[in-house]
Amino acid sequence: MEHARLQLVNKLFNDRPKSYKYNLFQMKLLIDRLTQHYNLTDYKQQRHNLAFVTVDKQLSPDIITHLRDYEGFSHFVLLSCVDWIEDDKLQLTYLLNQPNHKYEIGVRVLIDRKNPEMVSLHKMWKQIWTYQRELHEAFGIIFPGSPRLEENFVLEGWTEKPHMLRDFDTKEYAERTYFPRPGRTSNDPATYMREKLYPNQPVTAKTNKND
Amino acid sequence: MINSFLGFKPDRSLYPKTNAEGKLEIDLSSHQYTKLWLGPNHPGVTGNMAMELTLNGDEIVEGKTHVGYLHRGFEKLIERRLFVQGFPTSIRMCVAEPDTNEYLIAACTEELSGYDKQVPEMAKWLRMLSLEMARLQGLLRGVPGQAGTFSLGIGVQWGTYLRDLILDRFEELTGARVYHMYIIPGGVRGLLPDGFKDRMEDNLKEIDQFIIKIRKLIFNNAVFKTRAVGLGVITPKMVDQYGIVGTNARAAGVKRDVRKDNPYLFYDLLDFDPPTATEGDVYARTWVRWQELIQTVDLIRQIMAKMPEKGEIRAQMPNVLNWRIPQGETYVKLESGRGEYGLYYVTDGSDKPRRVNLRGPSYTHGIALLEDMLVNTNIADVHALMVSLQVCPPEIER
Amino acid sequence: MNIKDIFTPFTVWSSVLKDPVTIKNPIGREAAPRYRGFHYNDINACIGCGTCEAICENQAIDLVPVEGIVTKSGDSGLRPMVDYGRCCWCALCVDICTTASLRLTNAYTWVDTDPDNFRFIPGVDKKDWDEVQLGWRKPEPNYSFYGLHRQHMGELHAEDRKSSFIEFVQGYSKEQAQQEADRCVSCGICVATCPAHMGIPEYIKAIRNDDMEEGMRILYETNPLPEICGRICTHKCEDVCSIGHHGDPLSIRWLKRYIADQIPTDVNTYQDILGTGNLAKNGKKIAIVGSGPSGLSAAHYLALLGYSITVFEKLPAAGGMMRYGIPEYRLPYDQIDKDINYIASLGVEFKYNITVGKDITLDQLSKDFDAVFSGTGLHLGRSTRIPGSDNENVYQSVDLLRDIVTGKPVPVMPKVVVIGGGNVAMDITRSMARLQMEKYGKVDVLATSLEDEDFMPADREEIVEAREEGCTIVPGYGPQEVVLENGKLKGLKVWKCLSIFDENKAFNPKFDSAQERIFEADMVIESIGQGMDLSYLTEEIKSKIEFNNRGRIVVDADYQAKGLPWLFVGGDIIEGPDVIHGIANGHRAAMGIDRFLNG
Structure with missing residues (x-):
């Protein structure tokens, strides 16, 4: 029994790398083909079957259409947004799946965080308008022409800023909106022990400096 | 019809x-x-x-x-928590199969921190076992539940009882019945208890009988056939148009299964072939799920036979309180009972994730597809359609 | 559809006479042995470290004081209180619990009409399930939320190190230090135990962030001798380390050394990092007697406050016991100089080869300076006073260790017996081994102590390392007589020690004369403790101040001598003996002097 199991696992570790290599090879070819047409930056092969590329905002509808119509990325997986508040950018990630070769590509588009606007792709896949509606509510991104964009998605009657932005503080909102349970206090062990055991002993160095 | x-x-x-x-x-x-x-x-x-x-x-x-009436903002909550604290919250994003969320959080954090190779073999088998058990308990509710939407309640009662037996096994293995919190970054949280396999086998035998009974009850049933055949047809062309996955796509003749297409864990060591149908209506979807029920029982038997007797359950990971993951992003997916279930995970080098975005199959099935399917149907068919697409609202709201 | 479809569903009628499931499996069954039910905490094992609170993703745990649990070294006296309004029973608190005291029982039913009852202290507030043994416990083994094993410290091989005095502990590499620092759960239990109350979790965090300058600033808040302390501190913090309850305690001392080692020797770099290049003088002068750890610590913190400091040292270099007592293989001289040079760069003046009481009187100092700090240490060796101990070949360890440093010729004989089981005894044992290696090419040193092996006061690693270097350690014997033959030393007669303390816990060893052994020796070294030399205090001063029953000067919380306001006393003659106590009370005396002079 144990022997048979080990044989199985060994088989797996022999077979998997081969298919991984094939997958990687296919993805490399794909990226080569794409770079002939488009300017891809930040190409990263995350896994044997998953790569991320960054493209220009203006080029992105074009490249996504190209991927769908000429490269067989017929399955639209996900549209997501990441808030890079430090760089003042929102990153839209269009994740596409190629069902024949069974690999995925993530197309990243960086848009301005202050004026977030992106071309609507609702005509390309029928579920995209849902994602766009959600991102409009969660990040405040405008997709002109996207159906039912202004309708509430999960938050009815929301008046605060878009809740998935990094600078929306969930905890602060919860404390402001709901009431905390009264009588809850906690102690930090180190501070508590100092108060109990050595309240007057120096724990920092005092300095007298020239200004 | x-x-x-x-x-x-x-x-x-x-x-x-x-x-x-x-x-x-x-x-x-x-x-x-x-x-x-x-x-x-x-x-x-x-x-x-x-x-x-x-x-x-x-x-x-x-x-x-x-949507938005029950759960809101889990993704945001996970973004505000340490990597190890993510999985108890994530399970609430789909109550029907909570283990899938745990696995995705664990797999994403392991991949981005470079610990995916260190996960012990035993832990991977146990992860697979708990994922298949989750699928089984979901199907035990889902298959008779489809008949339940046409007021055929007896199957639901049988299914609920059998699902409870699987929950008993979950309780033994993971320490909880519904919110298992079993798959943790680095491995799992416990070995199989003594005698688990025997008790599981007893349960599977009961389920084998149930599978036969439910076929007679549902699929050879005039009422069910009348109501379900021809209702809510998904054509193969629609699959890519709407992003339809899982059993819904397979019932339309598009054979897509993450377990086969992009094998994760040890699924390529198991012997199985995802069932398909061609009609794409409610009847076909239920039929595919019934066949998947048979297959899942078989898979659990295969896993229990093939898994090692003992082994390490968790890799030595960094201290969970100080764990930082370098900047990166990934998308990990698995085949849940409802289809491709994935997590887009972005880290920024701090001790908390930058973005966690769950791609649940219900997101497309429950909104774009369901809304279009509802048109021209009868009010009594709404529930049948919704259940047949296996819509789970929490994974839309997140 | 055919006629079969009408009749087949009626097969369900076959179950009509079966018992319902609710009769087969009635309500009230016990939960699975691993079930995550209500909390129980073994409050005697719990140390209140608060890692459960840190990992709780729902903020369901508060740390609260509990009546009857005293805050003491290694135990914060706090205990977790769980709010079941927030708890999600994920049991992360159990999995991380450093003492494995917290667990979840498999009890799962509890009805109460008062919602406030669902906030309680497990283990303190009595509950029905307190005796339940089944439930979720920390999974064992090889399942841990933090590293259980410390990073291995690179050392020279015993064969290499015993032939020279070069430092044999190699220090952590960056990778090792970061992995070791990663094990810390930042509970802060250690801070209270450290005599200087160093910010241990903070500087370990600085290592994790690879910010050595920040680490250095944190070290200097409470400890001006990090290079020295990073090597030879008695690391009492590691004894109470919370993760040491189930695993190796954190190598706090080596991590401290790692930070200090990363900073270049140049004093200007030190001043830049610590921001001490521009200190303002306040015009007051302080004399410090003795340049040991307490004196240097007081000098450093007073210099930061702007005082002009003069340090009087009897010996030709600063450092006290750190230089003249601790062998070079544990603490190299350049590392002592690194710390002391920075203190000197703050404007502290050192006067060497001046013995207070002989070259200058304490009275004179009190007139020339605004205040005097005295940290003269324990430099007199204690004798066993057994017959024959007045022989010329019976030596005191402190004298020999000092002579090794000053370069005086040290007598080395082929067979050496050391009496004593403390760190100083180990120091002289291992030093003599090195000297024998140099002179004879082989090691023949034997150390014997009253205490059993498990109770020897020396650090465990010192004993192990001494043995590795070829020394013999024979614990559990009491010296009775130095065996002489025609006035020539032949050996040491010892008896098996049965007990050291009597019923009143007073030192009163009992021996079994039947178990007698004679250790052959050409030379016996006594290392059973040191005494203080207070001869620099004149009779007039002595009459003003008070002494306690152990002969120590009575001081107040500011280390100000009772009866003599200008005299502050610290170091080994008050507390210890060890370096970190000296540093701590030097700092506190400095604050006391500042309060005394500036109100």
Whole structure:
């Protein structure tokens, strides 16, 4: 029994790398083909079957259409947004799946965080308008022409800023909106022990400096 | 089929006209239409979801899905927590199969921190076992549940009992019945208890009998056939148009299964072939799921036979309180009972994730697809459609 | 559809006479042995470290004081209180619990009408399930939320190190230090136990962040001798380390050394990092007697406050016991100089070869300076006073260790017996081994102590390392007589020690004369403790101040001598003996002097 199991696992570790290599090879070819047409930056092969590329905002509808119509990325997986508040950018990630070769590509588009606007792709896949509606509510991104964009998605009657932005503080909102349970206090062990055991002993160095 | 059986012929002249923008022109004041809210509190609706229906008689001319009544902002909550604290929150994003969320959080954090190679073999088998058990308990509710939407309740009662037996096994293995919190970054949280396999085998034998009984009850049932055949047809062309995955796609003849296409864990060591159908209607989807039930029982038997007797359960990971993951992003997916279930995970080098985005199959099935499918159906078919697409609202709201 | 479809569903009628499931499996069954039910905490094992609170993703745990549990070294006296309004029973608190005291029982039913009852202290507030043994416990083994094993410290091989005095502990590499720092759960239990109350979790965090300058600033808040302490501190903090309850305690001392080692020797770099290049003088002068750890610590913190400091040292270099007592293989001289040079760069003046009481009187100092700090240490060796101990070949370890440093010729004989089981005894044992290696090419040193092996006061690693270097350690014997033959030393007669303390816990060893052994020796070294030399205090001063029953000067919380306001006393003659106590009370005396002079 144990022997048979080990044989199985060994088989797996022999077979998997081969298919991984094939997958990687296919993805490399794909990226080569794409770079002939488009300017891809930040190409990263995350896994044997998953790569991320960054493209220009203006080029992105074009490249996504190209991927769908000429490269067989017929399955639209996900549209997501990441808030890079430090760089003042929102990153839209269009994740596409190629069902024949069974690999995925993530197309990243960086848009301005202050004026977030992106071309609507609702005509390309029928579920995209849902994602766009959600991102409009969660990040405040405008997709002109996207159906039912202004309708509430999960938050009815929301008046605060878009809740998935990094600078929306969930905890602060919860404390402001709901009431905390009264009588809850906690102690930090180190501070508590100092108060109990050595309240007057120096724990920092005092300095007298020239200004 | 249903329409012809009941001799019902809709009068299309009474339907609302579409305007130049392609939108329906519905004038509620004409007394020709009724607005009906189905849910969020309705026994036929799985989870807390509402459907805003516009009716012409008892026919639906427009349907809109509304979510957000139960769970909100879990992704945001996970973004504000340490990597190890993510999995107890994540399970709430789909109650029907909570283990899938745990696995995705664990797999994403392991991949981005470079510990995916260190996960012990035993832990991987146990992860697979708990994922298949989760699928099994989901199907035990889902298959008879489809008949339940046509008021055939007896199967649901049998299924609920058997599901409870699987929950007993979950309780033994993971320490909880529904929110298992078993798969943790680095491995799992416990070995199989003594005698687990025997008790599991006893349960599987009961389920084998149930599988036969349910076939007689549902699939050779005149009422079920009348109602389900021809309802909510998904054509192969729609699969890519709407992003349909899982059993819904397989019932339409598009054979896609993440376990086969992009094998994770040790699924390529198991001997199975995802069942398919060609009709793409509610009957076909239920039939595919029933076959998947047989297959899942077989898979659990295979896993229990093939897994090692003992081994390490968790890799030595960094201290969970100080764990930082370098900047990176990934998308990990698995095949849940409802289809491709994935997690887009972005880290920024700090001790908390930058973005966690769950891609649940219900996101497309429950909104874009369901809304389009509702049109021209009867009000009594709404629940059947929703259950047949296996819509789980929490994974839409997240 | 055919006629079969009408009749097949009626097969369900076959179950009509079966018992319902609710009769087969009635309500009230016990939960699975691993079930995650209500909390129970073994409050005697719990140390209140608060890691449960840190990992709780729902903020369901508060740390609260509990009546009857005293805050003491290694135990914060706090205990977790769980709020079941927030708890999600994920049991992360159990999995991380450093003492494995917290667990979840498999009890799962509890009805109460008062919602406030669902906030309680497990283990303190009595509950029905307190005796339940089944439930979720920390999974064992090889399942841990933090590293259980410390990073291995690179050392020279015993064969290499015993032939020279070069430092044999190699220090952590960056990778090792970060992995070791990663094990810390930042509970802060250690801070209270450290005599200087160093910010241990903070500087370990600085290592994790690879911010050595920040680490250095944190070290200097409470400890001006990090290079020295990073090597030879008695690391009492590691004894109470919370993760040491189930695993190796954190190598706090080596991590401290790692930070200090990363900073270049140049004093200007030190001043830049610590921001001490621009200190303002306040015009007051302080004399410090003795340049040991307490004196240097007081000098450093007073210099930061702007005082002009003069340090009087009897010996030709600063450092006290750190230089003249601790062998070079544990603490190299350049590392002592690194710390002391920075203190000197703050404007502290050192006067060497001046013995207070002989070259200058204490009275004179009190007139020339605004205040005097005295940290003169324990430099007199204690004798066993056994017959024959007045022989010329019976030596005191402190004298020999000092002579090794100053370069005086040290007598080395082929067979050496050391009396004593403390760190100083180990120091002289291992030093003599090195000297024998140099002179004879082989090691023959034997150390014997009263205490059993498990109770020897020396650090465990010192004993192990001494043995590795070829020394013999024979614990559990009491010296009775130095065996002489025609006035020539032949050996040491010892008896098996049965007990050291009597019923009143007073030192009163009992021996078994039947178990007698004679250790052959050409030379016996006594290392059973040191005494203080207070001869620099004149009779007039002595009459003003008070002494306690152990002969120590009575001081107040500011280390100000009772009866003589200008005299502050610290170091080994008050507390210890060890370096970190000296540093701590030097700092506190500095604050006391500042309060005394500036109100």
